[in-house]
Amino acid sequence: MCHTDSCSESSINADKDEWQVWGPTVGSEIHYPTLRPTHDRPDNTTVPPPNIFLPHMPPPQENETGRIETSAPVASNPSPKFLDAGHVNPQNVPRSLLTTTPSSAVVFSGPEAKRPSPMTHMLVSSVHRGNRKSRRPYLFTDCTTLMSDFRKNREKHWEFSEILGHVVEFSNDQHGSRFIQGKLETITDEQKQRAFEEIHPKHTEELIQNVFGNYVIQKFLDHGMMGQKDAIADVVIRRALDFSIHIYGCRVVQKLIDYVPESGHKIIIQLLEKDILTCIKNPHGNHVIQKIIQVVNPNLLTFLPSISENILDLATHSYGCRVLQRCLEYISPEYLEGLLESIHRHTIELMQDQYGNYVIQFIIEQGRAKDRNIVISKIIKNLVALSHHKYASNVCEKALVHTDSDGRHKLIQEIMTMAPDFDNTIVKMMNDQYANYVLQRSLLLVEGNQRETLFARVKPLVLALREATPQNTKRQGPLLSIERIVNDFYQTQPQRPRQVAENSA
Numbered sequence: 001m002c003h004t005d006s007c008s009e010s011s012i013n014a015d016k017d018e019w020q021v022w023g024p025t026v027g028s029e030i031h032y033p034t035l036r037p038t039h040d041r042p043d044n045t046t047v048p049p050p051n052i053f054l055p056h057m058p059p060p061q062e063n064e065t066g067r068i069e070t071s072a073p074v075a076s077n078p079s080p081k082f083l084d085a086g087h088v089n090p091q092n093v094p095r096s097l098l099t100t101t102p103s104s105a106v107v108f109s110g111p112e113a114k115r116p117s118p119m120t121h122m123l124v125s126s127v128h129r130g131n132r133k134s135r136r137p138y139l140f141t142d143c144t145t146l147m148s149d150f151r152k153n154r155e156k157h158w159e160f161s162e163i164l165g166h167v168v169e170f171s172n173d174q175h176g177s178r179f180i181q182g183k184l185e186t187i188t189d190e191q192k193q194r195a196f197e198e199i200h201p202k203h204t205e206e207l208i209q210n211v212f213g214n215y216v217i218q219k220f221l222d223h224g225m226m227g228q229k230d231a232i233a234d235v236v237i238r239r240a241l242d243f244s245i246h247i248y249g250c251r252v253v254q255k256l257i258d259y260v261p262e263s264g265h266k267i268i269i270q271l272l273e274k275d276i277l278t279c280i281k282n283p284h285g286n287h288v289i290q291k292i293i294q295v296v297n298p299n300l301l302t303f304l305p306s307i308s309e310n311i312l313d314l315a316t317h318s319y320g321c322r323v324l325q326r327c328l329e330y331i332s333p334e335y336l337e338g339l340l341e342s343i344h345r346h347t348i349e350l351m352q353d354q355y356g357n358y359v360i361q362f363i364i365e366q367g368r369a370k371d372r373n374i375v376i377s378k379i380i381k382n383l384v385a386l387s388h389h390k391y392a393s394n395v396c397e398k399a400l401v402h403t404d405s406d407g408r409h410k411l412i413q414e415i416m417t418m419a420p421d422f423d424n425t426i427v428k429m430m431n432d433q434y435a436n437y438v439l440q441r442s443l444l445l446v447e448g449n450q451r452e453t454l455f456a457r458v459k460p461l462v463l464a465l466r467e468a469t470p471q472n473t474k475r476q477g478p479l480l481s482i483e484r485i486v487n488d489f490y491q492t493q494p495q496r497p498r499q500v501a502e503n504s505a
Helices: 009-014 120-126 145-152 167-171 174-183 189-199 204-208 213-223 226-238 240-244 249-259 262-273 276-281 285-295 304-309 311-315 320-330 337-345 347-351 356-366 369-380 383-387 392-402 405-416 425-431 435-445 448-468 476-492 499-504
Strands: 051-053 106-108
Touching (some): 145 167, 145 174, 167 204, 174 213, 189 213, 189 226, 204 213, 213 226, 226 240, 226 262, 240 262, 240 276, 249 262, 249 285, 262 285, 276 285, 276 304, 276 311, 276 320, 304 311, 304 337, 311 320, 311 347, 311 356, 337 347, 337 356, 347 356, 347 369, 356 369, 369 392, 383 392, 383 425, 383 435, 392 405, 405 425, 405 435, 405 448, 425 435, 425 448, 425 476, 448 476
Antiparallel strands (some): 051 106
16 A cells, blocks of 8 residues: 555556545645545535446546546436545445445546555445444345345245255355255255265365354254265364364364264364363363363373363463363363362462362362362361452352351351451451351351350441441441341340350350
């Protein structure tokens, strides 16, 4: 693109077929069309529209009067909605022009032709249907007559034989793709083969990565013939990593994992293993790894040591933590010893991470009793400090819910123990935006004699804090919740002598 003084003759001639916006020049400076509403013209005058020409036409010639002459017809009726080349209103440019590619139209006006600004294509494409951020990118709708008829007459009962010869085009269309998917369940093997020959091998990779075409490929894996499935498997395995990290290709890879035997699983894992961390951290690749963990024999999961070696990096990643949870859910414990040892080394650190805390919660909720007890033992020593943390407080609540009676008694006893600096631990938890939830959970789950002792300590403190806390503040809500739990407890309890409270002082 030329942006300064002039463009060479050769560079202009080399791009005659590109989208060219011809504008007037002043001296050696090129003035390109700019967006400006019609009503902004200072004199409110009306000018004819810019001349619009189809592609591949000869460049205009200037006659003796200085006017541009071309062999193409020129728009004749002036319209007040159109502006001159210096003030193009793209909202009034014909719709057919706005939805074409840069090589499909040429717009120019003025005595001398120059190449467009680099922003021209972006400018024109951005005005289609407005500039709303929520708009999806415009999809070009050029299609054959058959595809056009199908879109207009979807209520008609179409036969699969009618679209043969256009299978790839229909696969790339939303409604055409659905039509093919439905027909593949019922059509004959001969029709399947004819359709597949249109797709493979030329268009297989294209459809795997297409927003609608990938469903057709998946349907062939479900209802295609054995040779067709094997042909698709060869294409997918050849580019396993590329497809695994593709937004649509990853779906085909997951479907293929359900189809191929163990020998195919082994090949796929070998191809992904050297880039396993990339796949796990990828928004699409992580689903492929999760599928492998769910379906494949654990003996073939040779990438587990790599996960164990990078446990802290993966557990604190938004996608990595999901893969770790699938490992804990589907893989037999004998294959997870190294993985669990790595997690236990970083338990406290993971509890305080926005993603790592979910891994620890999963162990507490669904892990083996042995692993759960290891986590609980580390929480007991740090319960009060962890309960004040945004993410770790959630883990503390889960620990109170899922541990056994002995573990719960130890956790609550930690709350009732006076801090070394003689600050009341319960008061600090009541005043904290996260720890108060741990205290509430403790009040709901405490058992036996420890229950009466805990409530006897909490009741006078919550009443004192309620009186000292200003109304309509954020601290008021948690205090009201704690007070409600305390009141419910004493309303359901028979009258007891004050000895319990005195003993707890």
